Amino acid sequence: MENTEYIESQNAIIRNRIDKMNAFKDEGVEVYATNYQPDARAAQLKAEYGTATQETFDANPVHVKVAGRIMAIRVFGKGSFAAIKDATGTIQLFVGLNTVGEEAYTRYKKFDIGDIVAAEGTLMMSKTNELTVRTTTIKLLTKSLRPLPEKFHGLTDTEQRYRQRYLDLIVNDDVRDTFYKRSMITQKIRAYMTNQGFYEVETPILQAKAGGATARPFVTHHNALDMDMYLRIAPELYLKRLIVGGFERVFELNRSFRNEGLDRRHNPEFTMMEFYMAYGTYTILMEYVETMVQTIAMDVMGTTSLRWNGNDIEVGGKWRRLRVREAVASALGVTEDKLSDRAFLEEIVSNLPEPIRGDDLAKKSDGHLLMEIFDQKVEETLIQPTFVYEYPSSVSPLARRNDADPNYVDRFEVFVGGFELGNAFNELNDPLDQRQRFLDQIKKKLEGDDEAHPMDDDYVCALEFGMPPTAGCGIGIDRLVMLLTDSDSIRDVILFPTMRPE
C-alpha cells in the first residue's frame, strides 16, 4: 500500500495528526529533530529539589534542560501545564505566553499528547507545591501520530499489552518498573557469579542434537549444510564439556526453547541460569542459591521480605531443608516407613485428584509414585523457600547416586511460592553409566517417546577423558523475576512473550 493510501485508511485522529505534522513542516518546524541532549532527568530533579521552596529558587535560579513524552496537557488560555515523562519518571512543565513568547506558545498549543519534546527553563514550585519547569523554550523532537490510550483507565487489554509492549511501557509505570527490575536482576546475577569466580560463557543455541533435558525441541534447517538443526532445550551438556576442558566454574544466562504448551508458568522461550562447579556438591550449591537470591532481593528490592501472589514470603535467613519422604509422610499424616509399602503408595496415588490407575500405575517405579504424591500434595504448599532433597534415583537420570544409598541421588529442587525455582545435583561423571542411560533413552524413543534424550557420543567421549566431581544447578530466571516483582504470569516478566501472529 502506498503512503497516501495508507494515510487515507487511518482514522480521523491519526489523519488529523498527520495534517498537523505537515503544517509544521510547511512552517519549517522540525518534526523529527536530532542532536538534543537534556541535562536533567525527572526523578533526579525531584530527588534533588522536590522539597525546595519558591524562595530558594528565587534566590538561586536552577536552569534545566529536560526531554520526554507529553503525557498530559492542561491549558488555561495564556498559560498551560504539561506533564512529560522520561525514563525515570514524570516532571511538570509550565508553559506560558509570557514565558515562551507568542509564536512559540501558538505552536506549543498544537502539540499533542504523545509527542516527544525538549523543554528548557528554570525550576519553580507551583501553588500546589509541585516541582515544575518554568519553560522558556519548548521544542518538538518527535511527532507522535497515534493517540495514547485513555488517561484514566489506561491500557488494560492483556493481548494488546503483550503485542504492543512499547505502548504498555509508555502508559503503565508498574510494567516499566518490572522490566527495570528484571534488568537489574540479571545484572546482579552476573555480578554475583563472576564474584564467585565463575566464567560467563556462551554455548550453542543451534544444536545438531537437543540434549540436556527431556523436552520436545524446535526444529529448524541449515541451508548450506542441508541439515535439520534444533534450538537448544538446555545448555547443560555443553557446560559440562567446559568443566571437562578445565573451566572448573562456568555459568550461562541462557535462553532455551521448548516446543510445548503455553500457560501462566511456561513460555516457549525462557531464560535460565545454569552454573556448574567442579569440586562442588549439591549441598554447597544450596548455600550459593540461598545467598544469591538473598543478595539479589536486597539489591533490587531492598528487603528479603517479599509479597507474592497474596503471600508474605521471607527469603532471608537459612531456608528450610526437607527430605522428599519427610515432606510426603507429613502431608499424608503417616510415618515414613509406610512409604516403603508399595500397596499403600498405589492406593494413595489412585485416589489423588489426578490419579494414575491400572497398567500405568503398575509400570511406575516406587520413586515415581512418591514424586507423584509430592507434586500433587506438597509442591503447592511450599510457599516459604524450601530445599527439597533426597530424590529417588529412578526420577533423576542425570544425577549421581548417593554413595550410602544408591536408591537416592544427591539432588535438590528449590521451591518458593508453591512453584519450582531451581534444580541441582551432583553430576553423573561415569561415562559408561551415562552411555547406558542414553541407550535406555533410545529404547524409549523407539517406543514412541518423542521427548526421549538422544545419544550424544561426543558427550560420552568428553566424560571418558574425565570430568572432575561436579555439581550443577539451573535457576528459572523468569520465575525468579516473577517472585521478586509479584507477577503471577510469566508473560508479565517477558517483554515480548510468544504470541500467535495477528
Add this chain to the structure above:
RNA sequence: GGGUGUAUAGCUCAAUUGGCAGAGCACCGGACUCUUAAUCCGUUGGUUGAAGGUUCGAUUCCUUCUACACCUACCA
C-alpha cells in the same frame, strides 16, 4: 487437547423481550495564567471480530471460524 468466558468509537465500557448503536475520556472548535482524571460550552467519530443462517427487522437468537483471557491437561 478439554472446559468456561470475552470481542461494540483511538481508549474504558453501556445498549431493556429482537425495534433509530450510546456515555466518559481522547480528538476538533470556543472560554480560561496554578492545573494535575483541570473545568465549562459546542461538534466530530461505528463494516458492533469474520462468514453464513432465522426474521419485516439482529450488537442481541442459531451455526461455523478467528483471536484473546481464565481454568484444566500435557510439559520442567
